Each structure stands twice: as C-alpha cells, then as structure tokens.
Amino acid sequence: MGQELLNRGVKPEGTLWGATALLHKKYHKIIVDTHLDFIKAGAEVIVTNSFGSRKRRMIENGVLSKFKSANKTAGILAKRAVLKSKKKVLIAGSLPPQHFTYFSDMGTDLNLIKRYFYEQAKILNPYVDFFYLDVMSSFEECEIAIKAIAPLKKDFLVGIHIREGEKLPSGEDFVSVVKKLSKLNPLGVVVACVSLEHLKPLVKKILKIKIPFGFKINAFQHIPAGWKPDSNNPNVKLGKRKDLTPATFYSISKKIHKAGATILGGCCEITPKHIARLKKI
Secondary structure, eight states: OOOEEEEETTTOOOTTTTHHHHHOOGGGHHHHHHHHHHHHTOEEEOOOOOOTTSSHHHTTTOOOOHHHHHHHHHHHHHHHHHHHHHHHEEEEEOOOOOTTTTOOOOOSHHHHHHHHHHHHHHHHHOOOOOEEEEEEEEHHHHHHHHHHHHGGGEEEEEEOOOGGGGOOOOOHHHHHHHHHHHOOOOOOEEEEEEEEEGGGGGGGGGGGGOOEEEEOOOOOOOTTTTOOOTTTOOOOOOBBBBSSSSHHHHHHHHHHHHHHOOOOEEOOOHHHHHHHHHHHO
16 A cells, blocks of 8 residues: 555655655545555455554654544545445554564563554554554564454454565564464464565465465565664665566466465555456456
8 A cells, every 4th residue: 555655646754655645635535546446456455554654653753743643544544435435345454563664673662562553553443344463573573463452352364574484584484473373363364565485485385374364465676684664764765576567466366376375465566456356366
C-alpha cells in the first residue's frame, strides 16, 4: 500500500513514507482510490495504511501529536473504500514493528514496545476485521505483539520476514517459529515482505505447516543488509525489479498455491495489476 501511494504521487516526509498521506487531506482521495483499485482487482482483504504511522516514526519525525488522528484516518479511509466498493472485503489492521523494520533487536524497553503495539491497535480496532502483525523479525516480537493486542479480543494474522537460509533476522528457523506460533491461535502465518529468492526454498516445506500459510512477495531489487529504513537515509533507493511482472507473479503464486499456500498476496511494489492475476488461480 505504502509504495503504491508513493508511486501515485504522494511526496514522503522524512521516514513517514506512505503514512505522509494520512497527515494531509489532499492525499486522502489517493488512499481511498488505491484501496478501491486493489478491491477492483479482486483483493478479498485490504490492509490499512498504518505501517508508517507507528509511534516511533511519528516521534522521529516530530509529529507525535498526530499519532491518534493519523491511525484513525487510516482506519476510516479503509472503511470508506470498502463501503464504496459495495463488496465483501475484509480490512486488516497493519501493526508494524514498533522499533526498527527488518531487525530482531527491539531495544531495551520491551514494555514500551508492547505498549506501542497496544496503543496503535486500540486506535485501529473499531475499523478493522482482524489485525495483521506486519513483518515481524523474531518469535519474541510476535509474542509481544500478540500479548499486547490480547485485551482487544480480535483475530490476528502473523507476517514473518525471512532472509537467506529460511531464517528470520533473529536467526531463528522459519518453520520452528511457525510451530510455536501455531499454539497462539493465529488466523494463519504469511512470509511477509519477502523476496522471491528467499521464498522459493520454503515451498517444499509448506506441507509441514499445519495452520493456514501464505506469502506477501515484494518487488524490491534489494534490501541492503543492516539497513534501518526507520532512521538511516529514508531516501535510499531500493529499486523495483523488472522481472516480477504480473504474469511472472501469477506463475509463481500458482506454483506456491499448488504446494499448499492458501493466503496469497503482495507487498512493496506489487500493484493492483499483479493482484488481478491471483483471481485466475
């Protein structure tokens, strides 16, 4: 959602990236139209544009006073798009890492991280059908987030980020983490914001996963090792790979679906044209 907004003309401020659109009313129509284009493409679930409106980034960019209104706006605009579409579409409330993205180190104050998860979830709660823990990098991070949102009594889907060797940034084995997560009753688990190359080795292991499983492939050219998108240069160009066309995305998704994946989607740089192909599977 965030990258699509930037590609449609939203000018990012600092490290807010696509969440910049929440702060300026002139961009609200772009958010709704983008949600609608994904729905028209066949999406059965849309995700709130709240990845960049986590508390840490709002503090970092000097707009903490807009934390509540930004997340509330993300929920309202997603709901508006669904109502406008007149289709049965679910809304997933995006709960991103509350420290650095793609990092397992959550800092020293884990109670603060837990509180940040809860505060963002509480604002989104009235507008979403379930929560999506977006791009978690360790089992500990998943567990903290799940405990944080427990008082809201709402279902959740877990998105786990992996790199080479089927490992999370924490070094933990993906399948081992999924086995532990299955005991916490998620709706399912997806490999989140993952490159095609890192996803392929997992395909043969899908049958070992006993809960609903899926993926959200990104089309970035490369995410530099050790890069902290939340505080390093926000203008780092991750690039968009040209080989992941809608046709290629369809072919890959079809193979993974046949292997047992039932939650199919896309992440950064995946467009409505890509999602439209999933309806043919």
